[in-house]
Amino acid sequence: MVFKSWRSICTSWDEGGFDIRELLSWNKALVAKWLWILIHKKTGLWFAWTQAYHFPTMVFWDLMSKDRHSESLKSIITVKNEILQRTGSQIAAHQLLSSWIIHGKFKIDMAYNWFRTAQAFLPWARALKHQFILPNHSLVTSLAIQQQLATVDNLIGRGMIIPNRCILCKNSMENHSHLFFSCPFSHAVWTALLQWLGLDGRGSDCKTELLWSMQRSKRRHWKNGWYTSSIAAACYYIWAERNARLFTGKEAEVEQLVFVIKSTVSTRILGKISPIHYAHMASQLSRL
Ligand SMILES: [Zn+2]
Structure with a gap:
């Protein structure tokens, strides 16, 4: 029997946890990759279609959730809003997204550590x-x-x-x-x-x-x-x-x-x- 909270179990071993992924934060990190495609990468058929249909004249940072949006787009907007709220500005949010790109690739682990708020190493x-x-x-x-x-x-x-x-x-x-x-x-x-x-x-x-x-x-x-x-x-x-x-x-x-x-x-x-x-x-x- 163990008395650790689920939150502390879902930290890395170096933080005193059990190296178990916290699924909500992991899901947000996966969704953040799509946010990166919409804001940074801006290539591919999916990006072109989404931009033409949902935000042809504005930046994605300004797009608000609407009933007609698909569930997946609503998830991206929710993650975008969390990043904006926690960083405080579009510039800071932009910098944060950029920090998760290493050699042109989106690093889901880095985004995951941000969403779950990594603890200090012990x-x-x-x-x-x-x-x-x-x-x-x-x-x-x-x-x-x-x-x-x-x-x-x-x-x-x-x-x-x-x-x-x-x-x-x-x-x-x-x-x-x-x-x-x-x-x-x-x-x-x-x-x-x-x-x-x-x-x-x-x-x-x-x-x-x-x-x-x-x-x-x-x-x-x-x-x-x-x-x-x-x-x-x-x-x-x-x-x-x-x-x-x-x-x-x-x-x-x-x-x-x-x-x-x-x-x-x-x-x-x-x-x-x-x-x-x-x-x-x-x-x-x-x-x-
Ligand atoms: Zn004793």
């Missing part, structure tokens, strides 16, 4: 795209950072009446911060992983750790990917352990979870690197 989300990280680990970690997983406090906040107790330590209340970091069980997992990574004294929260991992070394350095992929795998397996205990009653020990995380991360990294670096990285990953 550095940690970009870090989660590293090739060493499995996609399901990225997804759970992204939701954990955004506090969008179905933790008990989230369910209670949405009206469910259930007891709030962390199933990992059976002591504190469950929320994202506790579950993934301050819980003694999770803390033991992190401590073992930090030792494996050759780090110590860290373990604040997921977001801070990811940002730090991006800054600590050159972006393409493999150790950076090792660290980030370990964080993502830990988030994924802590969440999986919580769900296994809740729904099946099965419990794994800290050592078992750490072993699975190390094995999964190592297998993924060794499967992605070139043969030249294999021996060196295998020795680093296999250390205790």
Whole structure:
């Protein structure tokens, strides 16, 4: 279960979303291509006919919707009006349309980003795209950072009446911060992983750790990917352990979870690197 709004799901991965297209904005972007043909390109039989029949003595920017217009023309006029309203003038609208043309071709993706109002990129989300990280680990970690997983406090906040107790330590209340970091069980997992990574004294929260991992070394350095992929795998397996205990009653020990995380991360990294670096990285990953 996920608590993100549909609007935030329909953002790009780098913006914290799921890379799902928002259909209304995508449709507007497709219609904007026809607007570009009527205003900029001005070629083809369809343009000649539409201009001669609907706006022979005016520019298309000034054309208003009428009952006799076809549904497709009404859609173009609606999109034209939205662009005019949001840009404030015909000159600005003209410049915007021009900015969507690259090497003479209309770029629907650029128009789509304008209609859906693209959000700022989130550095940690970009870090989660590293090739060493499995996609399901990225997804759970992204939701954990955004506090969008179905933790008990989230369910209670949405009206469910259930007891709030962390199933990992059976002591504190469950929320994202506790579950993934301050819980003694999770803390033991992190401590073992930090030792494996050759780090110590860290373990604040997921977001801070990811940002730090991006800054600590050159972006393409493999150790950076090792660290980030370990964080993502830990988030994924802590969440999986919580769900296994809740729904099946099965419990794994800290050592078992750490072993699975190390094995999964190592297998993924060794499967992605070139043969030249294999021996060196295998020795680093296999250390205790
Ligand atoms: Zn706990």
